[in-house]
Amino acid sequence: MGKRLLLCIQSALLIWGLWCVPAPAAAAEPQAADEFGLLRSKWSAYLIGSGHDPSDPNIAKAVASIDAKVTNVSGTGFWDTMQKETGRTYLWSDLKGSADAVDAASAYNRLRDMTIAWATAGSSHYRNEALKNDIIGGLDWLYANRYNESKRETGNWWEWEIGIPQSLGDMMVLLHDQLSPARIANYTKAIDRFCPDSTKRTNSPTLAETGANRLDKALAVVLRGINTENGDKVKQGRDAIGQVLPYVTKGDGFYEDGSFVFHNNIAYTGSYGGVLIGDMAKLLTLLDGSSWPVTDPNLGNMYRWVTDSYEPLIYRGRMMDMVYGRAISRSGESKRGWLIPVLRLSDFAPPELSSRFKSMVKAGIESDPSLQNPYDGLRLADITLLQNLLSDPSVPAREDLVLHKQFSAMDRVVHFRPGYAFGLSMTSTRIANYENGIGGKENPRGWYTGEGMTYLYNRDMPYIDAFWPTVNAYRLPGTTSDGATRAAGKTSTKDWVGGSSLDGLYGAAGMDLDPDNSTLSGRKSWFMFDDEIVALGAGLTSTDNRRVETVVENRMLNGSGDNELIVNGEAKPSQIGWSESMNGVRWAHLNGKEDETGIGYYFPLAATVEGLRESRTGAWRDIHPDGSPNPVTRNYLSLAMNHGTNPVNESYEYVLLPGKNAEETAAYSSHPDMMTLSNTAEVQAVKEASLGITAANFWSPGTAGFIRARNPASVMAKAQGGELAVAVSDPTQKQAKVRVDLGFAALQEIAKDPAVTVLRTSPTIQIEVNTAGSKGKSHTVRWKIDPSAEPGDLEDPQPDESAKQRINVQEDAFVRNGSYAGQNFGTSNWLDIRNGSSGYARKALLKFDLGSYEHEPYAVTLNVFGATSDSNGTVSTIGVLKSRTMPGMKIR
8 A cells, every 4th residue: 555554653673584585496386387477477467458459549548658657758757767877876866765665665666667668568668678677777776775685674664564575576577587586586585574474564573464464465475476486475475365354353354244444443444445355356366276276265255345345335436435544635545446356356256246246336437427537547457357347238337325334343334325325434432533644644634534524425526526635624514523633543432332223224323422632522313314314412511611513514515616505595695705603593405516416404493503605725735745735725615503612511403404405405394204302411312204213322221202221222113004123232332231112012023133032022012132242233123013003101010019029038149250169158248249350250149939929920120239349430230140941931
């Protein structure tokens, strides 16, 4: 990923010098040398294409671009500006640095571009002898002065261990027949010095490589093996792939819910995840049909990544910004890097997935309104690959997605409907707020990107048009802001972050707000239905003497900045510079850049809304040191709700109505489908009448409509057409069980998640959900109910006093583990319960004699009185150990 990885740890390297070995004179493997030649030919075809038609305009344009990098009429090509004289002290005047490998890596990349031009049929530099000699001379100079087995790492590790080995490996393939054995041996010694093992960080050998970094290194090691005809090295690189394929439950990697986390706690599907799947496509392309095919038993997971991890984050061909980490600050990040890797993977996927992948890529190309030429910037081989797909009438473009998906392991949520996609980015104890790099100069303003920022995508595609260098980074849509900066890489102290999903179509999400550098706190919830997204905030409190506001919208406008804004039926001024505090706002509508891209806004409580139409100027250099310093200007309109300075228990309510025009928005405000059932710091809940859905985020045990949660939980329930469907999750990801009551009687169970236990079906339903280890997953159950029934009373049914019987404890004891396991504490006059390590964990045991009880028990209630006495105030969960099963017996 080049300079994009500069955040990674700087460290010196010395010890790995002991591991350097000379390049082998001959391979020890039984494979014939021509197999390595075939692999080099295959990789050469990947890099420069083969058999392409030079008269094809897209091919010709790509070849011309390759040539222009080397020489051009302005004399700025890499060959034009290269220092060639004897005794030179650098190769290029702008790459003189020797303190670290950044300039050396850039020099290798330039030589690589020159090598590609030399090797590409149809290039004006094809097989140019003088160019070849200057390339090899440059490689020799870099080996002698910048990158060899006697050097030690300084600065960023990535250039030493990944960037240079990959570029050098590519050039050794393309120039293989032109390089002497001595040169191959020298270059290989340098590679082995810094990338001897793709499973470990060379400058920190106890650090295991993961994800994209591991596969980047695996590719470099495979190429090293191919270039030296060493099958053991090819196998070593191939075998390193296996570690990234299994799903993980913590740290870096892919999760079962589709999340991809890297750098321990950053949502990174788009950036590092994109490199990872790109590397997989490269390795499969290279090794397929060889003596070292990728046959790992977990390889099937990779195809699931495409459908579960990538596809739900792509809208109109672009992956959502909220999974790009610090890469949002890079002006050249197209968000379309997934296209070619997925297309290449279709060659290896099972037939049904192969077709799906191709349709997905075709839709990504055809639905992107900003894409003028899909072949621009592609390698020659990829142009041919894509042309074949787009001209194939048997491959239909995939239809628009209609889904709701919770990426609970990385605190991201997506919601798709025809015409729009909605994204939500949050922060918790598990996932950090944002990441920066290059000493804080890369993505320095990501302060609020993880604090409930909402992304509303439609055909306007606002986030690809210099959004990040120009938007007011303190006022991102969806966030509650106090205008203060936030340090990078900060997790919050709050576990309750996540939500629930019903039928993969509807969702609830919530975030317990706890930002860095602030006393601001509160609860934020979002409820996502068909044509509406409800946003609630409650308990907003701060003591920092800062003004706090919730930003409903901060939308990029057209070039003139005059998109029409209508509020309560009145058109507001369209001039840049307009601002107004508008009282009693029931609804508003903002026109988009194109037809049918307008957005409606409904305010259930007739809010005071502050509007601002402004022009903002910035430069990509402001947010990335390699960005252009040229100023860019974009226009914005924001709508915000002011909570004042030092707010106490403030709240807000608003509804986004994507795609509605002004008339439809006004009609909705008069007859809204949604109703707020609760908006407090304990429970936030809404009802969507047309869908029959009640959705609630329970920050504490409580009741909302016909739902009662006895634990913190997110719950969605749909009662419609004689069916009741319920989805329950534990957003804290820490509870073992969650219990929920529903105010209906069940007639018949239709389907049930194995984690759900039905405790009661009448007069009301009670379920218990085993959420241990579920990572915020939604667990569902569905019943038939009386279609005419109204929700009943959720209070626990109380038996007559005469039906109750008190049974005293017959015997009691408590036990300890570890070395105390054989000791009897039964004579103590207290019961001790404690969670802890060996020797400190204690359990209490109670024995009851039910011999005198003549009836079938309906319920058993255990009354326990105790205290938590440790200094941390830890709350212990006390349970009853059921020693034998009794018909109809329920423990509560």
